Amino acid sequence: MEFTEKTLSTRRIHEGRIINLREDTIELPEGRTGKREIVEHKGAVCIVPVLPDKRVIMVRQFRKPCEESLLEIPAGGLEKGEDPADCARRELREETNQATGNMTHLFSCFLAPGYSTELIHCYLAEDLREEAGTPDEDENLNVEIYELEELLAMCDDGRIKDAKTIAALGMLYRRNNF
Amino acid sequence: MEFTEKTLSTRRIHEGRIINLREDTIELPEGRTGKREIVEHKGAVCIVPVLPDKRVIMVRQFRKPCEESLLEIPAGGLEKGEDPADCARRELREETNQATGNMTHLFSCFLAPGYSTELIHCYLAEDLREEAGTPDEDENLNVEIYELEELLAMCDDGRIKDAKTIAALGMLYRRNNF
Numbered sequence: 594m595e596f597t598e599k600t601l602s603t604r605r606i607h608e609g610r611i612i613n614l615r616e617d618t619i620e621l622p623e624g625r626t627g628k629r630e631i632v633e634h635k636g637a638v639c640i641v642p643v644l645p646d647k648r649v650i651m652v653r654q655f656r657k658p659c660e661e662s663l664l665e666i667p668a669g670g671l672e673k674g675e676d677p678a679d680c681a682r683r684e685l686r687e688e689t690n691q692a693t694g695n696m697t698h699l700f701s702c703f704l705a706p707g708y709s710t711e712l713i714h715c716y717l718a719e720d721l722r723e724e725a726g727t728p729d730e731d732e733n734l735n736v737e738i739y740e741l742e743e744l745l746a747m748c749d750d751g752r753i754k755d756a757k758t759i760a761a762l763g764m765l766y767r768r769n770n771f
Numbered sequence: 772m773e774f775t776e777k778t779l780s781t782r783r784i785h786e787g788r789i790i791n792l793r794e795d796t797i798e799l800p801e802g803r804t805g806k807r808e809i810v811e812h813k814g815a816v817c818i819v820p821v822l823p824d825k826r827v828i829m830v831r832q833f834r835k836p837c838e839e840s841l842l843e844i845p846a847g848g849l850e851k852g853e854d855p856a857d858c859a860r861r862e863l864r865e866e867t868n869q870a871t872g873n874m875t876h877l878f879s880c881f882l883a884p885g886y887s888t889e890l891i892h893c894y895l896a897e898d899l900r901e902e903a904g905t906p907d908e909d910e911n912l913n914v915e916i917y918e919l920e921e922l923l924a925m926c927d928d929g930r931i932k933d934a935k936t937i938a939a940l941g942m943l944y945r946r947n948n949f
Contacts, residue, residue: 596833596840596911606785607792609808612886614785614792619835622911629835630787632810632886655774656884657797657807662774663884670885702932704883706834706841707848708790708810711883713934733774733800745945754880756891756934763941767923770948 596622634711638681639668641761642718650689653735665755677714685718686726688734694720699764715761774800812889816859817846819939820896828867831913843933855892863896864904867914872898877942893939
């Protein structure tokens with residue numbers, strides 16, 4: 594059984610800086626109609642930067658929707674037409690002042706598929722070398738460096754509470770155990 | 772250095788069924804002002820249901836924002852005032868017709884902390900027994916059962932592309948390796 598939800602009409606609600614919002618009226622498989630609120634987002638990348646000594650570079654920043662500072666892997670939004678791997682290199686430099694000689698795609702995923710179109714591409718960055726980037730004016734980041742084992746413990750005890758970060762650290766752990 | 776973003780004013784944009792949208796004008800640390808688009812969500816739970824033979828129960832459903840069917844762990848939204856663990860038991864029954872004798876909190880995380888308030892609580896459900904639930908009218912789910920190793924391979928090759936699912940499977944893998 595394969596279900597789809599055909600769009601009958603669309604109401605545009607908000608055209609914003611980071612996101613748009615629309616409401617689709619859809620046809621459900623049984624012929625009934627329904628509504629779907631959909632946040633439109635251009636997509637994003639995130640990067641697990643691993644130093645030669647195997648420690649991981651993290652960033653901490655205040656996240657207004659959460660009203661607290663979160664410890665996350667570096668990440669950022671795709672610019673129009675930008676290749677995700679180029680975006681990952683750019684964000685890595687902007688946020689951590691590191692260039693990478695070896696980048697591997699780990700996974701791509703939707704962050705909140707119930708209501709958001711945002712697809713994020715996750716990369717492992719190795720063979721790092723310092724190379725100053727130009728930070729984003731609107732961001733205030735602190736860089737922090739940890740052992741992977743400590744980061745995994747932080748996922749368990751709630752010190753890390755960001756989905757892409759937990760996903761990326763879990764996949765890195767698995768890769769190291771292969 | 773600890774940064775915060777003080778709210779100067781709020782513009783309400785949308786009051787919806789699943790989400791609301793507002794735009795906050797904020798004071799940045801340097802005294803400049805900025806805007807933050809914020810999707811308000813009541814929060815959610817997700818569950819990794821593990822059968823006695825160690826296989827994992829998954830659900831596949833069409834996700835309108837993604838315009839495709841995604842394979843995910845069971846999940847659902849918190850009702851007003853609902854305890855997350857109670858919600859997890861309810862969603863597990865509704866989506867998979869299973870009751871659990873043993874539920875463990877794995878992690879809690881924000882799905883898209885750049886623009887959404889949604890916090891999701893993830894549980895491991897074991898000691899499962901069949902117990903018919905009442906499916907959500909608006910959902911069309913297919914239940915599928917897999918070995919964990921196959922699910923992890925599906926995170927690598929793109930057959931699974933849901934952040935909470937990749938995070939949960941990674942943390943389950945790590946738990947099993949402890």
